[in-house]
Amino acid sequence: xxxxxxxxxxxxxxxxxxxxxxxxxxxxxxxxxxxxxxxxxxxxxxxxxxxxxxxxxxxxxxxxxxxxxxxxxxxxxxxxxxxxxxxxxxxxxxxxxxxxxxxxxxxxxxxxxxxxxxxxxxxxxxxxxxxxxxxxxxxxxxxxxxxxxxxxxxxxxxxxxxxxxxxxxxxxxxxxxxxxxxxxxxxxxxxxxxxxxxxxxxxxxxxxxxxxxxxxxxxxxxxxxxxx
Numbered sequence: 644x645x646x647x648x649x650x651x652x653x654x655x656x657x658x659x660x661x662x663x664x665x666x667x668x669x670x671x672x673x674x675x676x677x678x679x680x681x682x683x684x685x686x687x688x689x690x691x692x693x694x695x696x697x698x699x700x701x702x703x704x705x706x707x708x709x710x711x712x713x714x715x716x717x718x719x720x721x722x723x724x725x726x727x728x729x730x731x732x733x734x735x736x737x738x739x740x741x742x743x744x745x746x747x748x749x750x751x752x753x754x755x756x757x758x759x760x761x762x763x764x765x766x767x768x769x770x771x772x773x774x775x776x777x778x779x780x781x782x783x784x785x786x787x788x789x790x791x792x793x794x795x796x797x798x799x800x801x802x803x804x805x806x807x808x809x810x811x812x813x814x815x816x817x818x819x820x821x822x823x824x825x826x827x828x829x830x831x832x833x834x835x836x837x838x839x840x841x842x843x844x845x846x847x848x849x850x851x852x853x854x855x856x857x858x859x860x861x862x863x864x865x866x867x868x869x870x871x
Contacts, residue, residue, distance in 0.1 A: 644701070645679050650688045654814040658789035661704065661796075665786070672781075673706035678714060680722045687719045692861030695767045696812045699863050702771045703798060703810055705784040715768040716756055720747020727752040761846055770846070774865065778808065792819035793858070797868075806869040813858040820855040 647660050664673055677685040677697055686694050694717035702708045712726050724744040729736030735746050756765035778800050787795035792815030798808045811821045
């Protein structure tokens, strides 16, 4: 996806990309990657508001997620520049010498984001890795419909859990509301497992899916849907 998700690629565009690659892969597992050393970082195209939703997308699609260093904290500088560990220059905590490529905004760094376990890009990324390790493995995947703003998909939870994870991402430029349509009569309230850049919800909040979930551009949530 490194070459395809740019500033103009919204929910329908991402839906087409994911559909094309998952359909073409057959039974083979895909490898998903947003950035690499040969292309401008995707967050530079989309903007900082989309850092968490882009990580949500790559980490929760079926297959292998490849994180290009710095994506976990939202680095938007040049590719191949040093990892920004601290808010210091000239080397951002990577080195005391001047790097061969200039750093980006060193206020985006690991040390500062470690201080907040809930509201930083790094904290969200860590919750994503925990979610994958504890619940997903090679579980079933279903891509939902997309409009200009919202992209949705589900991942079945591995036993002994009963239910699935519903992923809702606003990849558009305007606020949008998600209205849940239960797939069967056994679905009930969802537990919000992860909240990415959302001002309306908190981690582990219980969400009533009978009401719309409102997301600003770049926001996203992962809701655990249990069965009775």
